Amino acid sequence: MIVIEGCAIATVDAGGTEHADGHIVVAENRIVAVGPGPYRGDASVTTVDGRGCLATPGLVNTHHHLYQWATRGYAQQEILFGWLKELYPVWARLDAGIVHAAASAGLAQLALTGCTTSTDHHYVFPRDGGDLLAAEIEAAAEVGLRFHPCRGSMDLSEKDGGLPPDSVVEDTDAALAATKDAIDRFHDRSFGAMVRIAVAPCSPFSVTPRLMEEAARLARAEGVRLHTHLAETVEEEHYCKEVHGCTPVEYAERLGWLGDDVWLAHAVHLDPAAIAKLGATGTGVAHCPSSNGRLGAGIAPIRDLLDARAPVGLGVDGAASQEAGELGAELRQALYLARLRGGPAALTARESLALGTMGGARCLGRADELGSLEAGKLADIALWDLNGLGHAGIADPVAALVFGPAAPLRLLLVNGRAVVQEGALSTVDTSAIAGSLARAARGLR
Template identity: 35%
Template sequence: MDTTPQVTKIDLLIEARWIIPIEPAGIALENHAIAIDAGRIVAILQQSEAHRRFSPQTIERRPHHVLIPGLVNLHTHAAMTLLRGMADDQPLMEWLQHHIWPAEARHVSPQFVRDGTRIACAEMLLGGITCFNDMYFFPKAAAEAAVEAGMRAAIGLIVIDAPTAYATDVDDYLDKGMAIRDTLRDQPGINFCLAPHAPYTVSDRAFGKVLTLAEQCELPIHLHLHETTQELRDSERQFGVRPLERLHRLGLLGPALIATHAVHLEPGEIAHLARHGCSIAHCPSSNLKLASGIAPITALLAQGANVGLGTDGAASNNRLDLFAEMRLAALLAKAESGQADAVGAHQALHMATLGGARALGLDEEIGSLRPGKAADLCAIDLQDLRLSPCYDPASHVVYVASREQVSDVWVAGIQRIKHRKLTADNEIELISLASLWQNQIRPRDA
């Protein structure tokens, strides 16, 4: 009897010093490899065993690296990269009403969105982000830019009770959004959310239409919620209740809801969000920069709420950098709760990967490393004096490493970053594109 083990041909084998799979939680595998074929993970196993079982077309060896799932940016406005750094150091409503919204009214177009999203995709890929949840005008242009970059995107079909260059009224926003979904629904890597901007810009009638479509089409609902104290005061004056209670009365609370920011929550509201299975898109840098406050993440997690991390847009952060968000989320949770063990390194990594994927309904596809899932991977180089020594790779990823240590990124098994360089775009060209837009925007808006 032939007892020689059968060797399976595969596309790719990646070896690494450590692999943090996220599932199971809290572990780091040493000297393991990931076998990949047809864009999916086939196995995760010891390197010696991998060579016995598989015959890869390509082997990538990363002996000083940690492999993690591709990061999931649960909230951003990608095209606003073209407004990075404009009108900084302003409170939210001043910043929006007197600077950002007027600039958008003058400049936002399909070309603006496509170019801004191309630049954002490059920045995110270079920082290990393989999927982003977007909310902006002209969503078809954003989707096309994501496809061109080779990223995954959950494209927000925006709804707002005001005319813009993109749409005239609520029905127009929804009609255009659903037409885009119908056109691109079979495009690999592209998913959709309904994206009513915020309770202060969306009417009860509009929310009702959004809810109906979300239930019919099984789409997440992505919106800003409880970001500032002014938002709460305005809601109580206009509707007699805080925004969360208004959404509850309208029937929007449920597992499909992604509540972005969720800074100002009372204990009962925290329990309410968790009980209804809502997800939170936590954006710590943006919340601090706009002086919105510190979200009660420790309490939300303790109640069982699903929490992911978002960068917000580059106009209000000003970086699309989930390494910075992981570190800040962990540190703020400790300070806000008074508990040094609040949001440890593995929990922060979960928020930046599987937490975001779960919020988008993509947790069976991405967010962790296990057989059958898409091969969305990020390799982080820990061979650096500034990162030495390393006792715990998860701790290093969250508290020590930065996006500059991301060396390689794969999306569905296709390498999009190789040795810190884009494989599908030209950085010099993108820098020139950003400069062209800067020169167009600056004369009237600086």
Template identity: 45%
Template structure:
């Protein structure tokens, strides 16, 4: 760990919008400010400094009370609509394929209203767990307008959001897993992708909303939609996302259907590029990982979901040693049943140590994956995942109960993951407080939760 060097203050007599003082500031990997401060203005980090350096004046000052302050965590794989079927009894003990085939008929009930509600709840839950940027992979489209509903919820809350326009084209009738009611044809998918990018994708610095394309998986989409999505992404300069090498059954499926293993198929359809990131990547060979890394592909580890389903999990530190960019994801609420990036970061560290020994992964490694790694997967690493001057003002001040922290006197970053549970005390996105003293700043939340309960009961056919 190195202490950060002095950063320039605001020019002249200008005041910062917000100054957070009395914090252990983790500005970037290997750059920390014990007892430090951070100044934010116009949605950006203006300056960071030590306790012995005079901070700039500010219109609003927050005393962090000695707490840990980090960049906002970045969630690189989620299915927010699935919180409508959280802990759904008939699906909780099956394999991945059993779980999917049980839940697909329920998800056929998605519409704009319950998609908006589930996205709103999902984002608030992420904010409470210290997440300030998230992608979301919505691949079930029984009705039009679902991505629009997601963008509306994210915009209303002020959350940094990458909506992944997912798709499925291969139903049970075509040898896939999902029912015909939740798949779409190639032309419908690509026309909607064109519309969504034109309406919502913002490539400019400081963007709050971006669009990516996400054919669901090798066993649920046609080769044609994979190729078309890659060509579209290159033309419009957007990102690509899919599930890959999540289950041994995927190997069998790809060998029978495509005559090759999943990674080779991924390469064959034009996805091996630096605009793509994939979820899970549990069972590739070292040679396959090296090829993906050389192509610039990123990968998401979903620790809690993988453990919940019992299907194995990525060796994150080994992947990184092979050159692969690795981020973290909550995955769908129906498998994980929780959307806390703090918990995913802790579980990533514990899985790494379980697999490779106690010296193999430290808290700072896990934090780096949850911030810089996630931002790189989403192509947002120039502005998100660190707190260097000029970065987006996406900041989390963490709270752990004093009883849990008793005796943790030396290293606040290790204590953050080794004790706990921790929660976001303050979460800021673009310099705006969205969680304040542990509570979401969302006036509509009580009404949304009431409506969400009604929607969840209806989709589970309990109404």
């Protein structure tokens, strides 16, 4: 057993339970006890000194494009459509080696910033590129993160009225078959699974209605979740109204893409009717504040979505539109953007922490396993070190974490295994990963 004691604890449970000085007991891959004061059980346990630290659930990243770690810094002044047009020809040269290098770097950075579970939305499958999904799943196993890769797809190219060039789209039937194959090969339905697959056609402007509808039927027949981009930019809204005669959320509803088994990336441009619809159907949202800011896409109505009872999690988004790739920093970004939109009462520090933990777990359909520190849940725990100069003097540890600078990790447990110790990864060599990524990026350039 492992006992973390002497730390402040924010459990993020339904009652918002916190302990100023408490302990967490872990046996194998489960939390078996959380409480105030020192641990008074078996003296033979491994003890972690948590004095000056804050323990929270591990952060859950609900939207990413890991392959983009090899293409950071491009199209620096473009909106989404111009950014995509510059990058699609570069991504057409992806292969399994590049994807493994990029995924390793992205997942390592996530781990170092408190993330224990990450999704990935991979939708670019160049011909002869190799087994790209397997490459990133291998990288996640090496880094040690819980992983929810989303088998994406695009079948609507420029010649048919879409945005992507022919070189990066798939045949509709081939995309559906590959998605079914990904579920058969990799999806683990068991409690505590380290890998689960979601079905994820890319967006309204890169996917045909047929692929959207048949992907939804496939996902529901297989009992897996659905993910796509929606309502990210005003240009997308104009596209949907011009091509489909409706808003993006109305289009999603028409195709069977609303429900408690769906979570949508971005959801920036929503009218009150759309917000109510997402809340009523339990459709989740992956809020990506830094990426939305980098591309000038706008500020998502997070307060309104929460008030409508829609599940909302945080995402870093692809590293070509969020070059830092740090999930911990998104707690502050989400807070700031919500307040820019709705004033200083729009989001609290604890609500922001809940977005990054339980909100993400709800989006991924894993609220019974992840997202809070409670007995019986999986031992995915972040122990943030608040002893340093950057947090000194802030009496409220949750405020210190959210408002303050990036906090180093004393310990990050994933499934009960130490992935980060004393601010360093214990599973992989970050210098080797950085070298592999630099070579992959140079090759693409």
